[in-house]
Amino acid sequence: MSAFSAPIAEQIWDMKYRFKEADGTPIDVTVEDTWRRIANALAAVEDDPAAWEGKFYDALADFKYLPAGRITAGAGTARSVTLFNCFVMGTVPDSMGGIFDMLKEAALTMQQGGGIGYDFSTIRPKGASVHGVAADASGPLSFMDVWDAMCRTIMSAGSRRGAMMATMRCDHPDIEDFITAKSDPARLRMFNMSVLVTDPFMEAVKSDGSWDLVFGGKVFRTVQARDLWNKIMQSTYDYAEPGVIFIDRINQMNNLNYCETIAATNPCGEQPLPPYGACLLGSINLAKLVSDPFADTAALGEAALTELVATAVRMMDNVVDASRFPLEAQAQEAQAKRRIGLGVTGLADALLMMGLRYGSEEAAAQTDKWMHQIARAAYLASVDLAKEKGAFPLFDAEKFLASGAMEGMDADVRDAIAEHGIRNALLTSIAPTGTISLYAGNVSSGIEPVFAYAYTRKVLQKDGSRTEEEVVDYAVQLWRDLNGDAPLPDYFVNAQTLAPLDHVRMQAAAQKWIDSSISKTINCPEDISFDDFKEVYMAAWDQGCKGCTTYRPNDVTGSVLSVSEDKPSEDSSSLHLGQKTPAGGSDGEGGTAFPTEGEVVYMSEPLDRPQELEGATYKLKWPDSEHAIYITVNDLIVGGHRRPFEVFINSKNMEHFAWTVALTRMISAVFRRGGDVSFVVEELKAVFDPRGGAWMQGKYVPSILAAIGGVIEKHMIATGFLAGEGMGLKGDPQADVVAINGGGRGKACSSCGQYELQMVEGCMTCRSCGYSKCG
Template sequence: MSSVAPISQQIWDMKYRHKSADASAKEKSIEDTWSRVAKALAEPEKNKAKWEKRFYDLLKDYKFLPAGRILSGAGTKRKVTLFNCFVMGNIPDDMSSIFDNLKEAALTMQQGGGIGYNFSTLRPKGAPVHGMGSDASGPLSFMDVWDSMCRTIMSAGSRRGAMMATMRCDHPDILDFIKAKQDPGRLRMFNLSVLVTDAFMNAVKQDEAWELSFEGTHYRTLQARELWDEIMRATYAFAEPGVIFIDRINNRNNLHYCETITSTNPCGEQPLPPYGACLLGSVNLTKMINDPFEKTAEIDVTQLDQVVRDAIRLMDNVVDVSGYPLSEQAHEAKAKRRIGLGITGLADALIMCGIKYGSDEAVKQTRDWMSQIRRSAYLASADIAAEKGSFPLYEEEPYLNGQTIQELDKDVRSAIKKNGIRNALVTSVAPTGTISLLADNISSGLEPVFSFSYTRNVLMPDGSRKAEEVTDYALRLYRRLKGNDAPLPDYFVDAQTLTPPEHVRMQAAVQEYIDSSISKTINCPEDISFENFKNIYMQAYDTGCKGCTTYRPNDVTGAVLEVKPEKSNDPQESLPLNEPFSKPEDSFEAGGIVYMTKPLDRPGTLPGQTYKLRWPESNHAIYITLNDIIQDGRRRPFEIFINSKNVEHFAWTVALTRMISAVFRRGGDVSFVVEELKAVFDPRGGAWVKGKYVPSLLAAIGGMIETHMIQIGFLPTPEITGDDVEEVSVAASSNERGPLHSLLRQCPQCGEAGLIKSEGCDTCTSCGYSKCS
């Protein structure tokens, strides 16, 4: 790892390096990790030695990046699943089945899998419950139960995947669903997406009436545009719900003849049937470019073809090697052998070829590359089928007549007709935030480069801090080849300089060659008008996308840093969807953050919760009570009380109670209290609590406060926990192309303003923290 950026070494050590239960390392280098994974995934092969070497060469130098669960879990003999996410079974509309599904969700999440659920099958609020003489409480009330279950598993120390909840656009409770997360602290363990049909989109365009019904019973009629505007207003101001074009997904599904899809995994790149699982990996396009930054720069088609073919075989073997939380998930995976091979480093690869992301040339080049990847992937799967057999539910006629298969090259279709095909679906573009950092900080997935350069301050063993510059892979390569003083060409563009239409065009270009779906975030300026914002979603639908996710920074979705972008005098730089750019003045515009300079007033009554903390070295439990207030529609901690019967604790618990409460009452961002407490080490030693080492009693109290902040929605849910060995910060200064601004938020792990929204995931540019939402 000596040739890559220090952050890559740290990401490997923190997330993917195989370690013993006592945290001692079993692997000396990333090469050891590749050897472990290659050996484990060659196990299903007859010639294990041959394929172990092939798989090692595939992983070597980051040419292919398996999803994180494969890197961290394969070959470790741990009882873990190598699949990232699952869609759970359909929920029958009866109490017994509902709670059976809740149990299945808990078992899946206990092993770390993210889950998706369709709640459209539950009768609406107020519908009669026959035989009980009562009315239904509606699907949202049961979503609250799922949310509570997820928080319980999380507080018990389990690593938690995200949850996705979907609801059809014609369900009678759809308006409540759209607004559900606007209630402070509600459904914070969920991402929400509306299943939008073609009929609904046509009704929106024609300004027609739209009926809300359930199982043939009509409940309400409203204008389709009214409902569409409600969806758009919510995501404009609150970043949710997302939109999934569900008819397009089902119509273009290779398995249209044997399954119906009603939900996706939490990031949206894998629409899945009941009990479906997503298995992911990405080709690193930056490693495929010959003669970078020269006029002769181009992709090495031969190398790309070989990497894709070997990656398909490796991923197919994961289906047989992985564990599964539920037998239904194992059956579903093995019956269809669905995999999702994608890309990462697209933006850097375009830069290396002298092409500006979002331009006409970039769209053309991306299509050429994706066409080659699709071709190689399907041919590889057909070749494996000739050797090992097709997936069990393969039926030649309906499969070959599918919309997506009909668009393949004639010789590819002929190969499938001759050999069958091993994997029902083969391509998907997933979030790659952390593994892209691992691979020497390449651009993530199909996203543009977020920032070409930023600074992180690393805490050294002697207590001093060392400023460390982190730069994008393409920028470092350019400097190495062209010199430090060479001016950057205009094709070095980042996320802040691109317009929403350029984002959508690139998403649509990639989607054209992907049989599943893709994860992409369309970054919007804070002051984009509501009408222009709505047009992004319509453009996504009209250009063939299967869903749309946007991120507009505001006081709800994220704070703006001190350095704000300068308004350009060139209208073309800020023309969303070819309409005149203007600052909106409608009632859905979110205001700025108010920084408090005087204590908040205390209401007469406050909601709160008491936590019991047992510390092994103490004779008595400690009780921690946290009370909250509602401020600007957000629930936030207001005061704390720490009590213990141990008289030795009296003085410091009173002092801590008063100091933390004083900080809480000043308002602003008080999450730093958590990190300060969790960083306290007791020189006499800490203790093991629920299988995790906690360095001090104060750190345990900090963990309790953090848990409470997450449960009320004040903090996002961290994907990984534990004590960090370094402190990191992002400089709010200019990089080589422009200011790092507006999309950075505070990271819940390192506490620094380094959190960006990319591919539907929160990724910290400082410490590598990643949480897919």
């Protein structure tokens, strides 16, 4: 009998986490083999591996403890990938040479699969003088464009794109340009962006005081703090970015504030990190620990939770020693502090099983209790590891215990740390778990509410036919199994019907016991007033959150389709995405407008290659290049439509050899997955060369890669795959999308091409294939 409770869970495992030979032959025959592989790899660093492998396996079994995707996919495979999810790069020097050294380090990190964060506040503002060259500085935004272009060209390990976070201090002279940068829908698409908001700034906002914008000790100009705050709010209201990070609160609460200063986070915001900081992630699946669900006797076993947390902490500490690192500085930082980020998933489902309405005061109190227990268990387990293996090298008991976070810790835990030390400097973090939660049976993600009770996926088969399958939330399916067609109780709520301030209440309840931070998105209805929207951020500040990220449907990020269920009391068998719910309501209810009922295409295996294919070869002569480039595009007929299947790029110029081979393999691999692959053209055409582009046939082309994208686009138009230059698909049956409430179809997933993106925990995530930009 399969360990998977839903078809989508097995599909995600096969596509993302199952260890296979290079030719696709499975090495992990079952998911139990995957668990055994991980347990064996993490036990190998113990003095007595045999004593721990079984305990590690038991923690993984039945999806109780979920290591992050990089660990699940990479541990025990001997592949050259990092098992760490989160990196913040070194401080960016305010010099041209230093800036491009940092760009190289970023590329190396993303190449191994790490998501990175950068603080661009250290680069002098636009118009500032550059000594020695009689020129004015171009400012940090121009260099962010270079980072963005680099990120577009790198595909991270496990078919993940590189993900980046950019931060800028609220007192930087270019902060207003930073705030509005993503109002341009084509700019900085590879970045998540957040403003570093300080305590003095928030005080100035509340008192309507003035605010200096400074760099290098020089005041460039003075603004009203409230005006600047409103600009931040207006931009995120209109474009869903930037987010807000309360950076002084982060540094005050940091256990390591005596030896590091934080100015950036990883891409999803749950890991504030110092320069070259690194952190790995994992989650306790609370939904698997509730006994007697939906009964009066429902309970989450405290002893079982404590034991599971202790085992998870040991496993994660071992990852520090088992992992590779892209840069030596990252390895040294990880070894010196041994940071881990243990969090939870399935919280909303667990609350439902306990009969609690997510967002209520009772649910917040229960969340506080569970997070407190997890924090206690994690810290005491780390103390036990310190007794056995030693404290982290930079441990200083007096300074460690004086931090803001440790001042609120239980007295017995503080005493234990003072006496024995602690193995890991920080232990808790709540990360995005979108794909991992699907793998575990579609449990609710992280501490988010249930996104939707159920939705329908259309699965493309290799013969071109399609089948439908229902994807049901874990708690909803459990209710069905126990109660048949009985209506869902009125305490069932989801992301579409939850008031924004209920989101804040839950985030604040969890944050109290999380020593790092939390990745969470506060979904807001499209018709929320601007004043009510601003109140969400002020409530997050007032209630002690370390940051705030919201998502309100908008034209730039797409998502004008409604998705929600009419009423939770209706027959659960009829609750699918795509049912129209009027926006608004007495308690802030309303649809959050995510792409939903489209023709979702998922392919577990690439399309097969016939013996013969039709195609065409194009000659591309790039100015100033001695040799031409020849581009061949071959097509396949699927469902009566001609679609691109593979690309070959050739040149006599040996300087082009490595990247043309890489591009050939990457584009062909994407084409063979099927679906809407028109995004390949868009991505290539958006690449610009910092050295300059060229004029070709009366049009400026920003790079040779953009020129190749133009050739592929020309071919797609000629074969009828695209409707025209810069346009979408022409009648491809695999890309039909049902527009609800008169809306468009939003953005396509860059992995599978389908229009199933939704904002989860600050990151766009595909409901079709599980792809997440942020990891």
